[in-house]
Amino acid sequence: MKLPFHRTDAPDDNSTWQRFIAGDVDAFEQLMSMHFQGLFHYGSKFSRDKEFVKDAIQDLFLILWEKRRKLSHEVVVRPYLMASLRRLMHRSQQSRFPILDISKDNQEANFEIAFSVEQDYIEHESTIVLANKLKHLLDQLPTRQKEVIYLKFFQEMDRTQISEIMDISPQTVSNLLQIAIKQLKNYWGVTLPIFFLMHILI
Amino acid sequence: MEQYKNFGVDDFVWDPFFRQWILTPTRESNTEWNNWLAANPDCEATVAQARQLVLALRVNETNLPEREVSDTIAAAMGRIAKPAQEEEYTLPNRFYQSWWFRIAASVILLLAIGWTIRIYRTPAPQLAVTEVVPDTVKPMEPVVAMLEKVNTGSAPITIRLSDKSKITLKKGSSLRYPSTFEASQREVYLTGEAFFDISKDPERPFIVYANELVTKVLGTSFLIKAYPTSREVTVEVKTGRVSVSTRTDRLNAATRRETEGVILSPNQKVIFERNEIRMVKTLVERPAIIVSKANIPQFQFEDTPVSEAFGAIAKAYGIAILFDEELLSGCPITATLDNQPLHDKLTIICKAIEATYEIVDGQIIINSKGCKTDI
Numbered sequence: 001m002k003l004p005f006h007r008t009d010a011p012d013d014n015s016t017w018q019r020f021i022a023g024d025v026d027a028f029e030q031l032m033s034m035h036f037q038g039l040f041h042y043g044s045k046f047s048r049d050k051e052f053v054k055d056a057i058q059d060l061f062l063i064l065w066e067k068r069r070k071l072s073h074e075v076v077v078r079p080y081l082m083a084s085l086r087r088l089m090h091r092s093q094q095s096r097f098p099i100l101d102i103s104k105d106n107q108e109a110n111f112e113i114a115f116s117v118e119q120d121y122i123e124h125e126s127t128i129v130l131a132n133k134l135k136h137l138l139d140q141l142p143t144r145q146k147e148v149i150y151l152k153f154f155q156e157m158d159r160t161q162i163s164e165i166m167d168i169s170p171q172t173v174s175n176l177l178q179i180a181i182k183q184l185k186n187y188w189g190v191t192l193p194i195f196f197l198m199h200i201l202i
Numbered sequence: 203m204e205q206y207k208n209f210g211v212d213d214f215v216w217d218p219f220f221r222q223w224i225l226t227p228t229r230e231s232n233t234e235w236n237n238w239l240a241a242n243p244d245c246e247a248t249v250a251q252a253r254q255l256v257l258a259l260r261v262n263e264t265n266l267p268e269r270e271v272s273d274t275i276a277a278a279m280g281r282i283a284k285p286a287q288e289e290e291y292t293l294p295n296r297f298y299q300s301w302w303f304r305i306a307a308s309v310i311l312l313l314a315i316g317w318t319i320r321i322y323r324t325p326a327p328q329l330a331v332t333e334v335v336p337d338t339v340k341p342m343e344p345v346v347a348m349l350e351k352v353n354t355g356s357a358p359i360t361i362r363l364s365d366k367s368k369i370t371l372k373k374g375s376s377l378r379y380p381s382t383f384e385a386s387q388r389e390v391y392l393t394g395e396a397f398f399d400i401s402k403d404p405e406r407p408f409i410v411y412a413n414e415l416v417t418k419v420l421g422t423s424f425l426i427k428a429y430p431t432s433r434e435v436t437v438e439v440k441t442g443r444v445s446v447s448t449r450t451d452r453l454n455a456a457t458r459r460e461t462e463g464v465i466l467s468p469n470q471k472v473i474f475e476r477n478e479i480r481m482v483k484t485l486v487e488r489p490a491i492i493v494s495k496a497n498i499p500q501f502q503f504e505d506t507p508v509s510e511a512f513g514a515i516a517k518a519y520g521i522a523i524l525f526d527e528e529l530l531s532g533c534p535i536t537a538t539l540d541n542q543p544l545h546d547k548l549t550i551i552c553k554a555i556e557a558t559y560e561i562v563d564g565q566i567i568i569n570s571k572g573c574k575t576d577i
């Protein structure tokens with residue numbers, strides 16, 4: 001079965017990171033190719049400009065390389081890169097369009113994500129209806145909640161990592177998650193028993 | 203695992219531990235969940251549905267083409283591999299992208315255009331060289347002040363450069379160029395589509411950077427289409443000659459293939475497939491007659507051997523027409539073809555002699571079984 005792309009730090013990520021800090025050019029290349037698509041996926045949520053996202057990722061690695069002596073040895077690489085990319089993109093987006101006056105709140109509003117339902121995995125009509133309902137509910141979530149849900153459930157990040165990436169306190173992460181899940185379950189709860197019943201009867 | 207007994211479908215769908223088992227099962231989690239299911243058979247339907255939902259619900263992610271990824275990595279590697287490794291890396295100062303610069307540039311440009319005296323020139327055909335280079339060798343942003351002209355209107359605009367070259371910028375395209383060129387070369391950056399009419403200056407090659415293509419000319423006129431989102435980059439030659447070549451990545455220098463080159467003549471065109479890194483040579487859509495007006499032959503044939511007709515057409519358009527002279531020697535044609543575009547001329551002639559034609563490698567090839575026996 002085709003499983004969704006697994007997203008945890010590869011076991012040798014940390015050793016690559018240590019070599020990167022030590023100034024190993026091969027480690028630079030490894031790190032960059034290992035994380036490029038993942039970062040591109042994440043960066044694309046903040047801008048539709050493919051070239052801009054690509055440039056930002058390149059800049060990110062070049063900046064890290066320059067600062068490598070000052071970098072911490074103890075980081076979980078993937079969330080760290082995502083957090084840095086997010087900051088970098090927001091900064092340069094701001095300098096690109098200062099005329100639009102993107103305040104911090106507006107920045108947060110810029111997170112575009114498209115959920116989809118792959119029907120191949122579903123056996124019963126009722127479950128398709130359910131899945132579409134769920135997708136609809138996800139689409140309706142406010143942006144910040146969407147990002148938290150995305151990082152938590154589709155990127156398998158923990159609370160601390162999400163708080164670092166989104167630059168908010170862990171408590172805020174928990175709150176956002178709680179509200180989001182409550183909303184996802186709340187709306188859902190009304191229709192659920194009926195579908196569930198149908199499912200059992202079929 | 204006690205708490206899972208009372209879980210509904212929705213609880214399972216948003217339970218991290220459950221998701222982890224579904225999305226990235228391990229031997230341990232399989233054992234644990236299967237044991238739990240065996241002990242709680244009444245939860246089976248709920249778990250089955252939750253599993254399907256977890257698997258079906260996706261985030262649409264678009265990959266960057268692998269080629270672009272490797273190009274970007276190669277470009278970054280190129281930067282850090284410089285001997286001056288100890289130098290502080292500073293972000294490229296993309297000042298030309300800032301809004302104030304664009305406004306200032308537009309104002310300056312308008313003033314400059316106002317001062318420019320229109321001078322007409324006829325460009326002399328010159329050898330032009332187009333080569334494909336990986337992003338690695340994209341030059342560092344120049345230090346001289348660059349102007350940027352963005353055509354936001356719907357009509358093409360004309361830009362006259364300090365060397366009197368004339369550039370027609372199509373809508374939605376932009377051109378960056380220095381206010382005055384350096385002494386050694388003339389460099390401009392194109393995004394989108396533009397027609398270049400370059401003034402002759404053998405001392406200073408004119409270089410256009412457009413996506414993966416670097417087009418180098420001495421003095422000629424040609425059209426480049428290099429839209430950022432397009433999968434193709436094309437160069438069409440109107441006058442002069444262009445030599446086009448591909449180069450493999452600098453990083454793969456060890457396995458570098460021989461430079462493949464094609465020469466483009468007027469009315470020929472090269473299409474660079476960005477995904478496949480492949481160049482295709484063909485003809486421009488509507489080839490134009492390249493000889494001067496006084497020398498345009500009359501395309502009025504009366505019982506003319508078809509080889510003669512093809513000869514006249516080939517000469518007028520500067521395009522090679524290949525055919526079997528012996529086979530076609532007995533095929534006279536009678537037709538007046540003064541006003542038709544090239545493709546119509548060829549179609550009419552070919553119909554008359556029951557032949558077909560195709561464009562291969564920027565040349566026209568006539569396929570015929572001969573018509574000797576028919577006459």
